[in-house]
Amino acid sequence: MVNDVTIYIDGKPLLVKAGSNLLKVARQNGFNIPGLCYHHKLTPTGACRLCLVKIEGMRGLVASCTISVQADMKVTAFDQELESTRKFLLDYLLSEQNDDFDFTYNDELRDLMFRYGLDNHENRFFKPLKPSSDFTIDESSPVLTYDPSKCIKCFRCIKACDEVQGKNVLSFNDRGMGSYIVAGVGVWGQSECDGCGECIQLCPTGAIVEKPNRNAIKVNNIEKKVRTTCPYCGVGCQIELLIQDGKIMRSNGVEGVSPNDGRLCIKGRFGYEFVHSSERLTKPLIKRNGKFEEATWDEALTLISTKFNELRDKYGADSLAGYASAKCTNEDNYIFQRFVRTAFGTNNIDYCTRLCHASTVTAMLKSIGDGAGSNSIEDFETTDCLLVTGNNIIETHPITATYVKRGAVKGMKIILIDPKWTPLVKYSTVWLQPKLGTDVALLNGMINVIIQNGLVDQSFIERRVEGGMEAFEELMRLVKPYTPEKVEEITGVPAAKIELAAKLYGESATAMIATGMGLSQQVTGTHNVFSLLNMMLVTGHIGKDRCGIDPPRGQNNVQGATDVGCHPTMYPG
Numbered sequence: 058m059v060n061d062v063t064i065y066i067d068g069k070p071l072l073v074k075a076g077s078n079l080l081k082v083a084r085q086n087g088f089n090i091p092g093l094c095y096h097h098k099l100t101p102t103g104a105c106r107l108c109l110v111k112i113e114g115m116r117g118l119v120a121s122c123t124i125s126v127q128a129d130m131k132v133t134a135f136d137q138e139l140e141s142t143r144k145f146l147l148d149y150l151l152s153e154q155n156d157d158f159d160f161t162y163n164d165e166l167r168d169l170m171f172r173y174g175l176d177n178h179e180n181r182f183f184k185p186l187k188p189s190s191d192f193t194i195d196e197s198s199p200v201l202t203y204d205p206s207k208c209i210k211c212f213r214c215i216k217a218c219d220e221v222q223g224k225n226v227l228s229f230n231d232r233g234m235g236s237y238i239v240a241g242v243g244v245w246g247q248s249e250c251d252g253c254g255e256c257i258q259l260c261p262t263g264a265i266v267e268k269p270n271r272n273a274i275k276v277n278n279i280e281k282k283v284r285t286t287c288p289y290c291g292v293g294c295q296i297e298l299l300i301q302d303g304k305i306m307r308s309n310g311v312e313g314v315s316p317n318d319g320r321l322c323i324k325g326r327f328g329y330e331f332v333h334s335s336e337r338l339t340k341p342l343i344k345r346n347g348k349f350e351e352a353t354w355d356e357a358l359t360l361i362s363t364k365f366n367e368l369r370d371k372y373g374a375d376s377l378a379g380y381a382s383a384k385c386t387n388e389d390n391y392i393f394q395r396f397v398r399t400a401f402g403t404n405n406i407d408y409c410t411r412l413c414h415a416s417t418v419t420a421m422l423k424s425i426g427d428g429a430g431s432n433s434i435e436d437f438e439t440t441d442c443l444l445v446t447g448n449n450i451i452e453t454h455p456i457t458a459t460y461v462k463r464g465a466v467k468g469m470k471i472i473l474i475d476p477k478w479t480p481l482v483k484y485s486t487v488w489l490q491p492k493l494g495t496d497v498a499l500l501n502g503m504i505n506v507i508i509q510n511g512l513v514d515q516s517f518i519e520r521r522v523e524g525g526m527e528a529f530e531e532l533m534r535l536v537k538p539y540t541p542e543k544v545e546e547i548t549g550v551p552a553a554k555i556e557l558a559a560k561l562y563g564e565s566a567t568a569m570i571a572t573g574m575g576l577s578q579q580v581t582g583t584h585n586v587f588s589l590l591n592m593m594l595v596t597g598h599i600g601k602d603r604c605g606i607d608p609p610r611g612q613n614n615v616q617g618a619t620d621v622g623c624h625p626t627m628y629p630g
């Protein structure tokens with residue numbers, strides 16, 4: 058547990074967590090110390106030196122972003138010497154930089170320039186050191202441009218790509234004044250950059266900016282900002298849409314909130330153009346004489362209700378059905394299922410889970426009483442062991458995968474079960490490639506290894522599993538023939554790898570399972586998941602912090618659609 062300590066900034070006592078970052082704490086408490094290379098999601102760099110403070114007992118001026126607070130620390134955040142040093146440093150930074158600001162992006166450097174009165178060139182000591190024409194803009198990426206003449210070499214983009222997104226695409230080339238950011242071996246568009254835009258969001262100067270709407274957007278003309286949920290995958294990232302002239306001009310990740318803490322993937326950041334597509338249906342159309350014609354809402358609704366009533370009267374209520382959407386809100390889905398059940402008078406209501414995780418949910422409901430995932434997304438970084446099966450998590454749930462990659466860097470063990478290569482292979486401790494349709498045998502083999510090696514949590518089974526040790530012994534008898542060698546024959550996975558994977562899962566203090574379509578969309582889908590659940594229950598890796606099973610969903614409100622009753626077997630609530 059981290060203790061609270063008292064520190065003093067400009068004489069003001071503050072109760073803060075021991076070890077927290079001094080610059081962060083100061084800003085949170087209203088001390089607006091400047092600083093360009095610090096960002097709360099990144100490790101401190103100490104490059105720009107603008108956040109200098111004085112600390113009693115320390116020599117000279119120190120960069121507050123590199124300091125962890127200690128009890129009774131006495132800090133001077135603002136005095137004449139500090140402010141003129143900051144102004145001097147900022148002046149120097151500006152002399153290296155092309156300050157031809159065009160107001161198409163948020164610019165922390167520009168804000169500081171105004172704050173210190175350096176927008177007036179007569180107040181500057183340093184003359185521009187290098188004309189911006191000496192730099193080459195990299196426009197090779199389809200989604201962003203990099204202008205080295207605006208770059209202050211703060212490292213935020215490099216760390217954003219590496220520490221936040223786990224991609225490590227960027228580095229510096231050259232030295233001193235001539236240094237600049239490179240992606241891969243030099244050309245952004247030919248690098249491994251996948252266009253997530255984290256570097257754009259964290260760049261403090263507009264050196265890296267979005268291409269879409271590049272010349273149309275003006276940050277001072279933004280009419281409103283709309284906080285919403287990304288419409289794509291099941292992560293449900295929080296985004297902020299910038300609206301100008303009634304159009305979405307930009308999508309930023311919302312910092313400091315779950316599940317994404319500002320991160321987005323290329324879909325969430327750039328995939329909004331469909332909203333304004335001319336191909337979207339915005340008015341009702343009625344087919345007359347084989348051709349669709351525009352109609353009023355009254356005409357359309359009257360026609361629809363008449364036809365539905367005719368069908369119901371002629372063939373009965375069960376001749377009608379409703380298909381909901383996991384991309385709609387809980388409110389929309391609630392009303393929809395209610396309409397189907399009351400106005401139609403039928404229980405024929407369903408939605409896309411039928412095509413994806415129905416088999417998973419069937420197994421989970423029966424085995425543990427709930428089809429929802431056990432964990433928060435942050436747990437994907439902090440659990441000791443993650444078993445990923447039938448789930449190309451880096452491509453299908455890119456933001457969840459950023460947590461997985463960060464965990465892998467810190468030593469999390471990853472067991473990957475997938476017949477085909479996915480990008481997660483390079484982060485995995487062990488990769489098992491079973492023949493198609495042999496998952497139950499593989500998992501039975503892993504359970505057998507767990508039992509043979511004494512990795513069973515007997516106390517958990519006795520206390521929490523129906524049937525207790527008697528049920529366990531039945532399972533033990535069932536999996537006994539599945540020796541690693543026998544399972545190798547069935548699955549093609551080497552026995553040594555089966556043993557290694559089972560021990561990694563069984564020996565870890567905390568362990569999670571992320572299961573996907575590759576496991577559920579098989580004729581034995583439900584039994585595959587039963588096998589996973591058996592392994593989880595014998596090791597007691599459920600009902601505890603950073604343990605459990607998670608079926609990452611395909612759309613952003615699958616669980617909500619089920620919860621409000623868009624399912625033939627579930628009523629709302």
Ligand code: SF4
Pocket residue numbers: 217218222224225226227240249250251252253254255256257
């Ligand atoms: S867009 Fe994403 S992947 Fe590409 S360089 Fe920036 S942070 Fe890295």
Ligand code: SF4
Pocket residue numbers: 207208209210211212213214215238259260261262263264265
């Ligand atoms: S491109 Fe932006 S974030 Fe990257 S080093 Fe330059 S100024 Fe910093």
Ligand code: FES
Pocket residue numbers: 091092093094095102103104105106107108109120121122123
């Ligand atoms: S913000 Fe502290 S050195 Fe840049």
